Amino acid sequence: xxxxxxxxxxxxxxxxxxxxxxxxxxxxxxxxxxxxxxxxxxxxxxxxxxxxxxxxxxxxxxxxxxxxxxxxxxxxxxxxxxxxxxxxxxxxxxxxxxxxxxxxxxxxxxxxx
Amino acid sequence: xxxxxxxxxxxxxxxxxxxxxxxxxxxxxxxxxxxxxxxxxxxxxxxxxxxxxxxxxxxxxxxxxxxxxxxxxxxxxxxxxxxxxxxxxxxxxxxxxxxxxxxxxxxxx
Numbered sequence: 001x002x003x004x005x006x007x008x009x010x011x012x013x014x015x016x017x018x019x020x021x022x023x024x025x026x027x028x029x030x031x032x033x034x035x036x037x038x039x040x041x042x043x044x045x046x047x048x049x050x051x052x053x054x055x056x057x058x059x060x061x062x063x064x065x066x067x068x069x070x071x072x073x074x075x076x077x078x079x080x081x082x083x084x085x086x087x088x089x090x091x092x093x094x095x096x097x098x099x100x101x102x103x104x105x106x107x108x109x110x111x112x113x
Numbered sequence: 114x115x116x117x118x119x120x121x122x123x124x125x126x127x128x129x130x131x132x133x134x135x136x137x138x139x140x141x142x143x144x145x146x147x148x149x150x151x152x153x154x155x156x157x158x159x160x161x162x163x164x165x166x167x168x169x170x171x172x173x174x175x176x177x178x179x180x181x182x183x184x185x186x187x188x189x190x191x192x193x194x195x196x197x198x199x200x201x202x203x204x205x206x207x208x209x210x211x212x213x214x215x216x217x218x219x220x221x222x
Binding site: 033035040041042043044045048050056058059090092094097098099101102103104105106107 | 114119122143144146148154155156157158161163201203205208209210211212213214215
């Protein structure tokens with residue numbers, strides 16, 4: 001049972017480049033979400049999904065796109081990377097958004113130069 | 114929108130001292146969750162509180178949910194070096210889960 005798998009673990013991008021952070025879970029969780037973590041800012045919600053085909057914006061969605069074509073996968077796309085997007089990104093999933101604990105992936109450390 | 118506030122942001126304690134972090138929500142919560150993140154790691158679920166006034170214990174950790182279901186606290190008795198990390202509270206609202214900014218605990222030997 002792999003849980004929540006995030007790839008890559010580390011990534012360096014140049015300003016303007018695009019990339020996709022992958023997230024997959026094998027627990028049949030309906031709720032999936034992306035957070036970014038910056039020093040002193042805690043965990044800020046980027047986008048979330050309550051089920052396949054449904055996505056919505058969180059607190060800091062600008063510059064990011066998501067899709068949820070299957071229950072298992074929830075990729076996060078950076079359209080045109082900026083230095084302000086340098087951060088640690090966590091994907092998390094749970095059975096529901098209401099009363100189930102979140103399971104986190106190991107994170108992706110992204111640096112944009 | 115919903116806000117979850119946590120204090121203090123940082124706490125340094127001598128090993129063996131107690132530690133408390135407080136969480137306040139701008140709205141009434143159906144439940145509150147607590148997570149721990151070790152340095153360099155990812156957040157790991159600790160516990161969920163659901164009932165008004167609920168108190169739960171996990172060894173040296175005591176979790177409380179306020180009567181109005183808008184605040185919560187985590188108290189660690191006699192801290193150990195293994196308690197080092199950042200403790201987050203999180204609450205559900207509007208189909209999403211919002212985290213506080215966390216309290217980073219440093220243990221001085």
